[in-house]
């Protein structure tokens with residue numbers, strides 16, 4: 001991949017404040033169990049950006065190129081409300097990387113396979129959050145960026161080209177359609193989603209795409225307890241259960257985030273997902 005040195009230098013310069021304050025993540029003990037009780041198992045608090053420190057300089061360059069492309073295209077089309085480089089790093093990149101420490105921990109225990117070669121789908125990826133960042137951070141993974149809006153898919157193709165990623169691909173479509181398509185149904189080890197819908201709708205979008213024994217991961221804000229509780233029935237109907245609610249501490253002004261991890265141990269009944277639009281209109 002040819003990287004323009006001037007672009008990289010400019011981007012790194014404008015990210016200067018971001019790089020200075022990277023906290024260290026220390027592995028925290030988890031208690032692995034699934035639950036249907038009223039109290040969700042929570043982990044000790046994870047620290048964000050742990051993964052950023054471990055990225056190679058090429059991966060950091062790829063993130064900068066991606067963010068730069070996002071900000072450039074955002075001037076012409078509506079991709080994100082965030083318009084400053086540091087803000088994109090703190091809000092979107094941090095949120096994406098925050099998924100990794102708790103996910104890594106759970107995946108090892110529950111999926112009983114190596115964390116390499118993970119086949120992941122990002123449902124409603126929009127401009128590529130968190131899917132693009134995960135594809136950069138985890139080059140051994142196959143990442144599918146699922147997005148229903150054509151213009152966003154065009155940007156995603158551009159972002160993949162500009163970063164030189166060979167492990168990410170774009171699929172344009174609705175989660176409800178893909179969930180009933182044999183080429184995608186129950187084909188993924190992990191489905192992730194951020195800022196797409198509330199949990200009980202997300203469960204119907206994401207879990208039909210996850211193989212039995214795989215995980216559904218939702219990136220949420222600081223206090224998702226009620227939302228998760230309301231989604232318990234929908235998650236169970238899809239053949240899954242809430243495995244862990246993981247608070248992730250943040251040093252950014254946006255405060256604590258939460259990563260919710262569900263484990264699928266039964267096949268999803270054929271009638272789910274329902275027709276496009278129905279999950280959002282009539283949440284389970």
Ligand SMILES: C[S@@+](CC[C@H](N)C(=O)[O-])C[C@H]1O[C@@H](n2cnc3c(N)ncnc32)[C@H](O)[C@@H]1O
Pocket residue numbers: 123124125126127128129130146147148149152173174175176193194195196205
């Ligand atoms: C608010 S944006 C969030 C994008 C990104 N995940 C993020 O965190 O910035 C939600 C995106 O999900 C897409 N979306 C919503 N419902 C969808 C569905 N049923 N299937 C596929 N994409 C969907 C929308 O087109 C939109 O781009």
